[in-house]
Amino acid sequence: MVNPSIFRQYDIRGIVDKDLNEEALYLIGKAYGTYMLRKNKKTAVIGGDARASTRSYMDQAIRGMREVGMDVTDIGLVASPVMYFAIWKLETDGGLMITASHNPSEYNGIKMNIGLQSVYGPEIQEVLKLIQTEDYEKGEGTLSYHNIDKEYKDYIVNNIHLDRPVKVIVDGGNGMGGPYLPEILRRLGCEVVEMYCDPDGNFPNHHPDPTVEKNMRDLSAAVKASNAEVGLGLDGDADRIGVVDENGKMLYGDQILNIIVRDYLKDNPGERIIGDVKCSKNYFDDIKKYGGIPIMYKTGHANIKNKMFEEGIKVSGEMSGHVFLGDRYLGFDDGVYVCCRFVEIMSKMDKPVSRFLEDQPHMFNTPEMHVTSTDAEKFNVVDRVRKSFVDEGYDVNDIDGMRITFDDGWALCRASNTTPVLVLRFEAETEERLHEIQKLVEDRIAKLK
Numbered sequence: 001m002v003n004p005s006i007f008r009q010y011d012i013r014g015i016v017d018k019d020l021n022e023e024a025l026y027l028i029g030k031a032y033g034t035y036m037l038r039k040n041k042k043t044a045v046i047g048g049d050a051r052a053s054t055r056s057y058m059d060q061a062i063r064g065m066r067e068v069g070m071d072v073t074d075i076g077l078v079a080s081p082v083m084y085f086a087i088w089k090l091e092t093d094g095g096l097m098i099t100a101s102h103n104p105s106e107y108n109g110i111k112m113n114i115g116l117q118s119v120y121g122p123e124i125q126e127v128l129k130l131i132q133t134e135d136y137e138k139g140e141g142t143l144s145y146h147n148i149d150k151e152y153k154d155y156i157v158n159n160i161h162l163d164r165p166v167k168v169i170v171d172g173g174n175g176m177g178g179p180y181l182p183e184i185l186r187r188l189g190c191e192v193v194e195m196y197c198d199p200d201g202n203f204p205n206h207h208p209d210p211t212v213e214k215n216m217r218d219l220s221a222a223v224k225a226s227n228a229e230v231g232l233g234l235d236g237d238a239d240r241i242g243v244v245d246e247n248g249k250m251l252y253g254d255q256i257l258n259i260i261v262r263d264y265l266k267d268n269p270g271e272r273i274i275g276d277v278k279c280s281k282n283y284f285d286d287i288k289k290y291g292g293i294p295i296m297y298k299t300g301h302a303n304i305k306n307k308m309f310e311e312g313i314k315v316s317g318e319m320s321g322h323v324f325l326g327d328r329y330l331g332f333d334d335g336v337y338v339c340c341r342f343v344e345i346m347s348k349m350d351k352p353v354s355r356f357l358e359d360q361p362h363m364f365n366t367p368e369m370h371v372t373s374t375d376a377e378k379f380n381v382v383d384r385v386r387k388s389f390v391d392e393g394y395d396v397n398d399i400d401g402m403r404i405t406f407d408d409g410w411a412l413c414r415a416s417n418t419t420p421v422l423v424l425r426f427e428a429e430t431e432e433r434l435h436e437i438q439k440l441v442e443d444r445i446a447k448l449k
């Protein structure tokens with residue numbers, strides 16, 4: 001019927017014509033509609049990215065939703081945050097986005113929303129179960145069309161105030177952010193050079209993931225070759241951002257966050273800020289130093305968004321480039337808006353981006369590393385490794401796998417929610433110590449795997 005393995009932790013994602021086809025989208029539309037109706041939710045928007053299969057998938061999902069009785073508003077091809085914005089602006093009960101985010105062109109997928117929250121974890125399995133048991137509501141829903149682009153752009157332009165024009169290069173990665181970000185920045189007074197800003201679902205220039213260094217090479221070179229002050233990158237559906245400074249050097253997700261958080265804390269001292277377990281020690285220390293309360297939490301955009309809404313936290317983010325701003329904005333991960341806030345901060349600073357965090361201690365760290373495991377075993381392996389360190393008296397945080405804190409560094413070992421791998425990351429004050437910590441944990445994993 002539909003391959004169950006494409007129903008993942010945070011969304012549905014699969015290979016076009018193998019895991020996903022028009023029939024599957026029709027059934028997913030029916031199941032999502034049924035799931036919503038049984039929670040007394042009756043209206044939804046639907047948008048999609050620029051992949052070749054997206055438009056026909058949207059039409060099938062619409063057919064499915066209407067047949068169970070959902071009233072649907074089609075907002076056309078948009079970025080994911082524009083779909084979230086439409087839920088808020090049009091006051092619908094939820095929304096669907098047909099996208100595979102940064103995945104290559106052979107993929108497509110579905111993000112499901114209930115209100116401004118993601119449908120995720122066990123809730124996604126509930127939607128799958130409705131398909132497996134063919135348990136659908138019956139009804140006759142309506143369909144209307146609404147192009148929300150102008151309202152979205154105007155909203156951001158009215159929200160952001162630059163103290164001076166900033167020279168910016170935008171790499172849209174041929175994703176869905178290109179039709180929005182450059183225009184908004186120009187209206188804010190910026191001088192903007194566009195790279196790969198035409199949506200193209202074949203992603204002819206690079207994979208649309210701005211947290212991977214090789215995808216940012218062209219942007220970095222372009223910034224260096226010009227007198228631009230910053231390079232801004234977006235992922236395929238524009239819910240994540242990447243930044244390169246005026247020297248072409250890439251900032252990590254937690255560094256981007258620290259810059260935004262410092263600015264936020266100036267007017268909001270004492271506020272709590274979430275970061276995921278992959279963030280640097282510097283991230284959490286910096287929040288404290290600038291008067292905030294850091295909270296270390298589980299990786300995963302839906303986890304963090306949910307925790308923020310539950311606890312009334314206004315600013316959070318994760319290493320992967322998801323930044324959530326409920327301060328002056330709507331709280332969801334909007335790469336376009338976050339880029340504009342970043343540029344607003346730049347316009348108020350009297351130094352270049354490369355020096356914003358110059359007072360942070362230099363740490364030695366590894367990028368995110370993966371150890372192959374299986375979906376059946378990965379959580380057990382992490383449990384065994386964690387237990388062994390707890391038994392030996394190490395300082396272990398277990399909110400998401402295992403993060404050991406040392407006086408001079410930390411080690412992370414967690415199971416990926418989306419792929420059959422263990423995710424590792426290490427950081428320390430010296431290179432020697434980094435190797436020591438890394439060896440300690442890697443040897444333990446090899447022994448207990």
Ligand SMILES: [Zn+2]
Nearest residue numbers: 101235237239
């Ligand atoms: Zn994305």
